[in-house]
Amino acid sequence: MLRNHKKTWSLVIATMLSATLILSGCGQTAAPTKEGTTATSKPVDGGxxxxxxxxxxxxxxPAFLEENNGIEIGKELYDGLVRYDPKTLETKPAIAEKWDYSADKKVITFHIRKGVKFHDGTEVKAQDILDDWNRLAAKDTASPVSFPLEPIVGFKEVNSGAAKTMTGLKKIDDYTVEVTLGEPNAAFITSLGHPAVGIYKIAGAAKAGKDFGTPASTPETLIGTGAFKFVKWNADQDVTITKFNDYYGNKVHVDQVVYKIYKEESTALNDFRAGNLDYVDRMPPGQQQAIIKEFPGQTIKNVALTTEYIGFNLNKAPFKDNLNLRKAIAYAIDTQSVIDTVREGISTPANGPVPAGMPGYDKELKAPTYDKAKAKEYLAKAGYPDGKGLPVIQYSYNFTQLNQKVAEAFQGQLKEVGIQTELKNLEWGSYIKALQSGDSQMFRLAWGADYPDPDDFLRILYSKSQWGANNDTFYSNPEVEALFTQGLTETDTAKRMAIYKTIQEKVVAEQPAVWAFNTTYLELFGKNVHDFTVSALDQKDMRTVWLSK
Incomplete structure (x- = not known):
């Protein structure tokens, strides 16, 4: 379909990934399919x-869509130049109907689809893309998710405040944008599926000022390009979006989506039981197997491209310059027992930063696994025999019932080898600020794929360029930094994967984290829900779902 498209890395990724979910019986007429959706009769509009x-x-x-729930809603409000097929994760055209490469792969020409409308009815043109992307890259914006634009010539100057616009971003005419990269970049096109680079009306953002993207937003200021448009956000209660009738793509079936916000999984589950919800994205710990039995054919086990880990702040004591202490904790953590008990067998142990199923995953990678004797051995090497002299370590996590149970289990395991911890839970907004500012000491984080490429789990999490944004361990290694560049510029797939294998070996050897789980999520949907797809990015496609009467 696209000229030179088969030569891009995105198609290689699509053929290597599996987005299969365990899904059964979405409604009385439904039959499960291998893609993790449901085959149904003719869709019904409305509801x-x-x-x-x-x-x-x-x-x-868009500039602050850095966590699952913001991304979940944002992807419905903002379309980018490309999008991910929810079943295969293949990169497909969206606002850009096609793109071409120069012979050296450094210049990409995007051809903008004519007739794409903002939610206020005006047409999207090339200058809108330039304005949005330059704003995303700007120093004053301070976006933690501007990384898809880093390869563009002039990004560093705009990001540092030395320039207002990227020299590598040009409008050729109203429907053509030319992007010049510093070097060929195998992940660039794929990364553009992140909603952070989605297109919105910049005049609305300017009018809203500091309220843009907050609960104070209005439909007159938060103006996107997606299949749904913004209606309202009641803080800590709900977010409402409604279908956009002038959307250029396939028309959606439901009239609106209301995201009802809950602090605890058990409260949401009870609301589902009462008939007040069509879907719940997380289940309370200790009840998952019972839920599967209670709602036969209505649960999804979504094997997501996610790695959950314990991170160490390498800029703070006691982890700074103390590899032995970090390894002691790695050997003290028994992830399999936590999976078997707290997680009820749902999830698998991680063996490194890249999750199983992602291109570049190395199943032979040898990260430390549970060994109590070795934990005590390394604790002594760290200068704290049996934990003597080691101050209490603060372990922080964002609050959910499951995260709390897991944290308590890890706390008990560390205590067995002499490591004392204090648990601290925070709501997400405060938590992420603490991580990015370097205030945390040891912390829990789950990193789900922003885009289906190993670069997203390695460079984005362990490059010095991401300090204060996504690299919350503040890990840095000049040799690894050079390999990050090689991984992006290499066009041979086998050679590229070999580079990422080496990166993983080096990062694991320095233990900036304990990689605990490759996460599987149990999710629950109503009997009247049809054509519901959950991707391996753990994103739910609201453009195809419909409700039977």
């Missing part, structure tokens, strides 16, 4: 899809 969401999004401004 409100009531989405039970655990914890509030932190922001709906």
């Amino acid at each position: 409100t899809f009531r989405f039970g969401m655990i914890s509030s999004p932190s922001n709906l401004e």
Whole structure:
């Protein structure tokens, strides 16, 4: 379909990934399919899809779509130049109908689809893309998710405040944008599916000022390009979006989606039982197997491209310059027992930063696994025999019932080898600020794929360029930094994967984290829900779902 498209890395990724979910029986006429959706009769239009969401999004401004819930809603409000097929994760055209490469792969020409409308009815043109992307890159914006634009010539100057616009971003005419990269970049096109680079009306953002993307947003200021448009956000209660009738793509079936916000999984589950929800995205710990039995054919086990880990702040004591202490904790953590008990067998142990199923995953990677004797051995090497002299370590996590149970289990395991911890839970907004500012000491984080490429789990989490944004361990290694560049510029797939294998070996050897789980999520949907797709990015496609009467 696209000229030179088969030569891009995105198609290689699509053929290597599996987005298969365990899904059965979405409604009385439904039959499960291998893609993790449901084959149904003719869709019915209308109705409100009531989405039970655990914890509030932190922001709906594209520049700050850095966590699951913000991304979940943002992807419906903002279309980018490309999008991901929810079943295969293949990169497909969206606002850009096609793109071409120069012979050296450094210049990409995007051809903008004519007739794409903003939610206020005006047409999207090339200058809108330039304005949005330059704003995303700007120093004053201070976006933690501007990384898709880093390869563009002039990004560093705009990001540092030395320039207002990227020299590598040009408008050729109203429907053509030319992007010049510093070097060929195998992940660039794929990364553009992140809603952070989605297109919105910049005049609305300017009018809203500091309120843009917050609960104070209005439909007159938060103006996107997606299949749904913004209606309202009641802080800590719900977010409402409604279908956009002038959307250029396939028309959606439901009239609106209401994301009902809950602090605890058990409250959402009870609301589902009462008939007040069509879907719940997280289940309470200790009840998952019972829920599967209670709602036969209505649960999804979504094997997501996610790695959950314990991070160490390498800029703070006691972890700074103390590899032995970090390894002691790694050997003290028994992830399999936590999976078997707290997580009820749902999830698998991680062996490094890249999750199983992602291109570049190395199943032979040898990260430390549970060994109590070795934990005590390394604790002594760290200068704290049996934990003597080691101050209490603060272990922080964002609050959910499951996160709390897991944290308590890890706390008990560390205590067995002499490591004392203090648990600290925070709501998401405060938590992410603490991580990015370097205030945390040891912390829990789950990193789900922003885009289906190993670069997203390695460079984005362990490059010095991401300090204060996504690299919350503040890890840095000049040799690894050089390999990050090689991984992006290498066009041979086998050679590229070999580079990422080496990166993983080096990062694991320095233990900036304990990689605990490759996460599987148990999710629950109503009997009247049809054509519901959950991707391996753990994103739910509201453009195809419909509700039977």
